[in-house]
Amino acid sequence: MAIGPDRYASRGDTLLFIACVGLSVAALSLPDQWRDPLAQGLRQSVLAPFLFLQRQTELLAAARYRYDAVVAQRDSAALAATFLPELRSENTRLRGLLGLAARLSTGYVSAEILHQPEPTNPLSFVVSAGKREGVRRLSAVVSPEGLVGLVASVDEHTSVVLSWAHPEFRASAVASDGSVVGIAAPHGAEGPSVWLLELQGVLYRHQVPTGTVIVTSGLGGVFPRGIPIGVVIGPAGEEKGWGRTYLVRPVIHPAELSHVMILTSSRPAGSDLRNAFTVPQDSALPNEVPPQ
Amino acid sequence: MRRTDRYRYPIIMTLLVVLQFTVRSHLGGDRVAPDFLLLALLIYTIRAEPGKSAAAGFLLGLLRDALTPASFGAGALAHTLVGFMSSWAKAVFFAEHVFVKGCLFFAGTWLRNVIVLLVSGRLQGSQVAWELLVWSPLQGLTTALVGVVVLWFFRGWLTPYRRGGGGGKGSALGVSV
Secondary structure, eight states, X not given: OOOSGGGSSOHHHHHHHHHHHHHHXXXXXXXXXXXXXXXXXXXXXTSHHHHHXXXXXXXXXXXXXXXXXXXXXXXXXXXXXXXXXXXXXXXXXXXXXXXXXXXXOSSEEEEEEEOOSSXXXXXXXXXXXXXXXXXXXXXXXXXXXXXXXXXXXXXXXXXXXXXXXXXXXXXXXXXXXXXXXXXXXXXXXXXXXXXXXXXXXXXXXOOOOTTOEEEEOOTTSSSOBTOEEEEEEXXXXXXXXXXXXXXXXXXXXXXGOSEEEEEOSOOOTXXXXXXXXXXXXXXXXXXXXXXX | OOTTHHHHHHHHHHHHHHHHHHXXXXXXXXXXXXXXXXXXXXXXXXXXXXXXXXXXXXXXHHHHHHHOGGGTTHHHHHHHHHHHXXXXXXXXXXXXXXXXXXXXXXXXXXXXXXXXXXXXOOSOHHHHHHIIIIXXXXXXXXXXXXXXXXXXXXXXXXXXXXXXXXXXXXXXXXXXX
């Protein structure tokens, strides 16, 4: 193999370099309808064994990590099983008293996030569940805290998720008490308010207090109603036109997650998932100052 | 080329690829953990001609773009440029020293992230500043550290045969330690 200064600056090298740059620029300017099948084809062919390897490693790591917890839970469960009938009946009675619905128990698949090192990874990432696991395009992706994003494309065993931080992400949103309706979108501005969402299109006559929990409204049919999106932390600058915009701190950052849940089954119209998620703990912080 | 080079070199490349998809996610934060695939490319570029390095970078970048569609094409362009520049600069400027190669790995990682960020245009303002001034240097540092360890650990394997004298100090991948 040629080494040393005599190997560079040959015409062939330069032509190959220019060709690669040209192809890269062409890939950059590909429209979505060509880009997605190309990426999907690569994921299902060349990258399939590597994604399989990564998925198995994540499963193995999760299994090892959870082993102690599972053993402890098994012991606790064995003990609790002796009281199961009493606990079940008491639980049913208390739920009935409080009017709580059942938590999210079926209709989802869990998936590992196959993180990649690129800086744009929090915007869209690959997860280890696909068509075979029942994932469909535009399925909602959630964590126990709330909304993470939605499925943009589906392969056999993997899917591409568009997180809430992606510039093209939008979700129909509503305040948890139903008083305010708007569109949740990534804020995407400079300063300390990056990685925030904003609630756009709120009617000018509506004031949204700091600490209000924003959830999905269920309008549009993509996200079920009641998935927590974030907590309002203040108005986003000056009001323009007839609507107000508020900054919303998301309930979860995609980079913090290692696992997500993908909602698979279609839910009856009007179903509300609010009680299936952890309520944001800081939803009533009156002293928080929004970033300027 | 020694007869065993035919096997040793692909073994190291394969090892780096396997590390990328197995242990990388357990080496700290996603934005800080070393990038084994880029490291494999940079090690390849030290040894290969700039044209082949650019082609390898393009293929690698395109495959990575399939995993992060938010910046499709940006990775291919970034890896092409980094591959070509690394190979060219290695031939023209860099001395055969493990520290210099560590600097090459650091600069390659940082430059790759710069190009991806600027070309994809997905992040703005202080997001770009944080990526370029905090996360990318950290990732470059970890990648460089792993690269130096790989070069040192496999110095016998990565040292190519030189006509007119054995491999070792002063060869294309000779690790002067």
